[in-house]
Amino acid sequence: MTMMARNFPKITEQGLDELRARKGIEIEDTLEPWCHEATRDNIRHYAHGIGDDNPLWCDPDYAEKSSLGGIVALPSFLFSTSRIISGYVGGLSGVHAMWAGADWTWHRWVRRNEEIATEAWLADLIEHKTQFAGRAFQQVYHVNFFGKDGDLVAEADSWCFRTDRDIAREEGTKYTALKGKPRKVYTADELEEFYKLYAEEEIRGADKRYFEDVAVGDKLPTMPKGPMTVTGFIAFAQGWGGLYIRANKLNWKQFSRHKGLGIPNRFGIPDCPERVHWEHDMAAMVGAPGVYDYGPERCSWLTHHMTNWMGDAGFLVNAKSKIRRHNPEGDLLFINGVVKEKRVEGTRHLVTIEQEARNQDGELSVLGSAVIDLPSRR
Known part of the structure; x- marks a missing residue:
């Protein structure tokens, strides 16, 4: 049964x-937050939710013998410790929000069993003209x-983009x-070719990558993600927590408090x-090509x-x-990177990497960049 299109709340000047x-x-x-603490299981569940089996966060015996002396949380684990960083936006009740990018800076590793506290505020609201939904607003939050x-x-x-669902759809x-x-x-042959990238995936681990051994122009191995499935999206939600996935009484309390949040399904x-x-029908109602990551x-x-x-x-x-399009169910994703710069700042030996990910049709999915502090032979 296909869900009928309906009129959703609009972006208003008052809002x-x-x-x-x-x-x-x-x-x-x-x-x-989904996770208050970086426990062994919370870290592993998040890592497995993105398909990451690095023993530095997943294997206590390995981590204890590593240079870090024990399990640490993978950098992106902090998404699970704040609803705000993950896209829990305020205002504009009933207007769709699509998480679209982030700019992270880390100061140290998060250790096993460490409790994380946060503070957050709305940093900016920027108007854009988009192909997806015409007028849209980039809602930017800062979180410590x-x-x-x-x-x-x-x-x-x-940041999330707030868009009028009806305009995006129609x-x-x-x-x-x-x-x-x-x-x-x-x-089967096409999938087997894709899966070869998983078979060849290298976790550098204890084998140090030295600053002196890296050159501008070096290309990183291609990382595959997918094929995109609802199962994979749910696996991520299990580790990350989801923003609004609630059951029974907690679901009722959520929708009672936020009147514009609940959208009736085909049972009303x-x-x-x-x-x-x-x-799928819900994804189509907001203008997306299908269910997506x-x-x-x-x-x-x-x-x-x-x-x-x-x-x-x-x-x-x-x-x-910076996210550039949806990754709908069925897509394959290929993440590539190249070393763009090397520099020394005090005791830090920094390498800048630019990334991009494209799907099986060559369409740009996401742009990224990173700065990494590598050990030096000196």
């Missing part, structure tokens, strides 16, 4: 003015992450070429907008690409991601 009034004010009332001693572990800006031109186009069905029951990631998930794939390459002795200082 925008109310939202602008929140800029710079610390957010005190938000959803409880603090460790057990109150020190700043990491900080980040992340007038958006971003996915015009895909409308009516049959989804590709892969042959209010259900979360997050089901664009597993329900999570934004923080894709950002985490880019940092996975970096941690595989840098090894245990490297440290990911900064990572940026």
Whole structure:
């Protein structure tokens, strides 16, 4: 049964003015984070949710013998410690929000069993003209992450685009070429060729990658992600937590508190907008080409690409991601990177890498960059 199109709440000037009034004010009332602490299981569940089996975060015996002396959290794990960084936006009730990018800076590793505290505020609201939905607003939040001693572990800006669902569905031109186009069905040989990239994936691990051994222009190994499936999207939500996935009484409390959040399903029951990631009709209602991956998930794939390459002795200082299109069910993704710069800053030996990921048709999915501190032979 196909869900009927309906009219959703619109972006209004009053709503925008109310939202602008929140800029710079610390957010005190938000959803409880999925993870308060970086426990062994929380770290592993998040890592497995993005397809990362690096023993530095997944194997206590290996991690204990490593240069770090024990399990640490993979950099992107911090997504699970803040709803705000993950796309829990305020204002504009009932208007769709699509997570679209982040700019992370890490100051140190998060250790096993460390509790994380956060503070956050609305940093900016920027108007854009888009192919996806015409007028859209980039809603930018800043989040600080603090460790057990109150020190700043990491900080980040992340942003969602607020779009009118009806305009995106009826007038958006971003996915015009895909409308009516049959989804590709892969042959066993095509999938086997793709899976070779998984078989060849290298986790650098204890084998140090030295600053002196890296040259500008070096290409990183291609990292595959996919094929995109609802199962994969749910695997990420298991580790990350989801923004609005709640059951029974907790679901009722959520929708009672936020009247514009619940969208009736085909049974007339209010259900979360997050089901664009597993329900095709809901995805089509907001203008997407089909059910698609999570934004923080894709950002985490880019940092996975970096941690595989840098090894245990490297440290990911900064990572940026800018999402350019949806990754609908059935897509394959190929993440590539190239070394663009080397520099020494004090005791740090920094390498800058630019990344991009394209799907099986060569369409740009996400742009990324990273700065990594590598060990030096000197």
